[in-house]
Amino acid sequence: SRATLFDAENKVKITFDDVAGLDEAKEEIKEIVEFLKQPKKFTDLGGKIPKGALLIGPPGTGKTLLAKAVAGEAGVPFFSLSGSDFVEMFVGVGAARVRDLFKQAKEKAPCIIFIDEIDAVGRSRGRGAMPGANDERENTLNSLLVEMDGFATDSGIIILAATNRPDVLDSALMRPGRFDRQISIDKPDIIGREAIFKVHMSNLKLAPDVEAKKLAAQTPGFAGAEIMNVCNEAALIAARKNKHAIDMQDFQDAMDRVIGGMEKKNKIISPHE
Ligand code: ATP
Numbered sequence: 001s002r003a004t005l006f007d008a009e010n011k012v013k014i015t016f017d018d019v020a021g022l023d024e025a026k027e028e029i030k031e032i033v034e035f036l037k038q039p040k041k042f043t044d045l046g047g048k049i050p051k052g053a054l055l056i057g058p059p060g061t062g063k064t065l066l067a068k069a070v071a072g073e074a075g076v077p078f079f080s081l082s083g084s085d086f087v088e089m090f091v092g093v094g095a096a097r098v099r100d101l102f103k104q105a106k107e108k109a110p111c112i113i114f115i116d117e118i119d120a121v122g123r124s125r126g127r128g129a130m131p132g133a134n135d136e137r138e139n140t141l142n143s144l145l146v147e148m149d150g151f152a153t154d155s156g157i158i159i160l161a162a163t164n165r166p167d168v169l170d171s172a173l174m175r176p177g178r179f180d181r182q183i184s185i186d187k188p189d190i191i192g193r194e195a196i197f198k199v200h201m202s203n204l205k206l207a208p209d210v211e212a213k214k215l216a217a218q219t220p221g222f223a224g225a226e227i228m229n230v231c232n233e234a235a236l237i238a239a240r241k242n243k244h245a246i247d248m249q250d251f252q253d254a255m256d257r258v259i260g261g262m263e264k265k266n267k268i269i270s271p272h273e
Helices: 023-037 039-043 063-074 093-108 133-150 190-201 212-217 224-240 248-272
Strands: 007-009 052-056 078-082 111-116 157-163 181-184
Touching: 023 039, 023 052, 023 063, 023 157, 023 181, 052 063, 063 078, 063 111, 063 157, 078 093, 093 111, 093 133, 093 157, 190 212, 190 224, 212 248, 224 248
Parallel strands: 052 157, 052 181, 078 111, 111 157
Antiparallel strands: 007 078
């Protein structure tokens, strides 16, 4: 339906302060904020502003969050959609959606277009699971390439796309003038995890025994999304016990629960791998 075409947020409140860790990625992506805020500074010297950047990294590591923060920092609207929305679509619908998206983005420029799971639509052409469905996906990909080529570099639109499968992407997407920048986003190390815990603890009522550093040490392999889950579960567990503050035991119980969920998810996923 038209209502689910894509999301548009005019006033984004997320900033780089909401994104913990990811220092290198933030440093690289800051340039895009500059392009959006002061395009003339770059084009006056004859430079061509990049049209897109690809954020590459595992699920839940903050790719969407970082893309949103770019919009928030630059004070521009944020259009978002997921590549997986294009799968199993009727003939022509995907391509029409892409055109519609770019039309609206042009009206709102400067702005960010964010395409999550771009691999769902951007798999290299001539490869993929279902015949038929595949042709339609290729149509959508082609229309995305056409739109990207069609707008001028000084139009004020920058496309950020996220993937955890850069290996399957059609090389046409990476040509100069398309997603010619690639920013890698890794799972956080212990320092990063501590920072992410601190961001998500900032609006929780904590008991004095809670230490972000200790929790970071106990959560190797956790992505930001899982750390956010731990914080939220800990709050719910403490509330259920009628506590007035969340203590370390609640975080322990929350971690067990989140790890349980992660294991279940892996069990469901693994037979297909
Ligand atoms: P996916 O590939 O599954 O779409 P993603 O990389 O886009 O995942 P996000 O959707 O940005 O991940 O992360 C989900 C949530 O996890 C965020 O909204 C945020 O609350 C939390 N989170 C993830 N990474 C970070 C981070 N580096 N700092 C703070 N919070 C984070």
